[in-house]
Amino acid sequence: MSAEGGGPRVETASRPRESIRERRLAxxxxxxxxxxKTRRETCCAAxxxxxxxxxxxxxxxxTGPKTQxxxxxxxxxxxxxxxxxAEAKAVRRELREFLRQxxxxxxxxxxxx
Numbered sequence: 001m002s003a004e005g006g007g008p009r010v011e012t013a014s015r016p017r018e019s020i021r022e023r024r025l026a027x028x029x030x031x032x033x034x035x036x037k038t039r040r041e042t043c044c045a046a047x048x049x050x051x052x053x054x055x056x057x058x059x060x061x062x063t064g065p066k067t068q069x070x071x072x073x074x075x076x077x078x079x080x081x082x083x084x085x086a087e088a089k090a091v092r093r094e095l096r097e098f099l100r101q102x103x104x105x106x107x108x109x110x111x112x113x
Contacts, residue, residue: 028047031047031048032047032048032053033045033046033047033048034046034047034048034053034054034055034057034058035048035053035054036054036055036058044057044058046058
């Protein structure tokens, strides 16, 4: 029977596409696996990225920026409002001191009158 008529497929050497496919599948199956622990307490079965021990989803911890420019970029990226910056704290400190002096002056003025 022929393959077109719904009969059984006959394996022949004239099917290079299937042999390439089988080789590729064999390579994928032989790839090292990620092995990260999942929430089900099993190992991740995804193939590891070339040159690494983990898959793309479990890339491992970042070692952080190494250059001064990279460190500065991270610092700027983490900046939110500036409320806790040294400059803002100094301004608030000066304002509190000014208010303290103003209250003291007003108290002296009230006592004198």
